Amino acid sequence: MEIHGYSKEEQDAEGLIPAELAEITLVASPNELRRIAKFLENCATGIEERGKSWTHEHLSDQDKSFENSPHFVVYNPNYEL
Incomplete structure (x- = not known):
C-alpha cells in the first residue's frame, strides 16, 4: 500500500x-x-470484480456528504489501459 497526496495549498x-x-x-x-x-x-x-480495468473512485462521487471534504481517492495499483 502507498499513500499519496497534496497539501491544501498545492491542490489547485x-x-x-x-x-x-x-x-x-x-x-x-x-x-x-x-x-x-x-x-x-x-x-x-x-x-475484485473488474480486475485491472477498475481504475479509481472518489469518495465524494459515491457519497455526496463528502463533497466539501478533502479529496479521498482509491486507485487500483494493478490498473491497465
Missing part, C-alpha cells in the same frame, strides 16, 4: 505530482468513518 496548482506520504490522520466522526469504510468495501469489490 497545475502539473502537480502527488507526494508519497508517510502518514495520514483521519479526523472524522463515527458516522463518517462508517461511510468511509463502506466506500472502501465497495472499492475492494469493484477491484
Whole structure:
C-alpha cells in the first residue's frame, strides 16, 4: 500500500505530482468513518470484480456528504489501459 497526496495549498496548482506520504490522520466522526469504510468495501469489490480495468473512485462521487471534504481517492495499483 502507498499513500499519496497534496497539501491544501498545492491542490489547485497545475502539473502537480502527488507526494508519497508517510502518514495520514483521519479526523472524522463515527458516522463518517462508517461511510468511509463502506466506500472502501465497495472499492475492494469493484477491484475484485473488474480486475485491472477498475481504475479509481472518489469518495465524494459515491457519497455526496463528502463533497466539501478533502479529496479521498482509491486507485487500483494493478490498473491497465
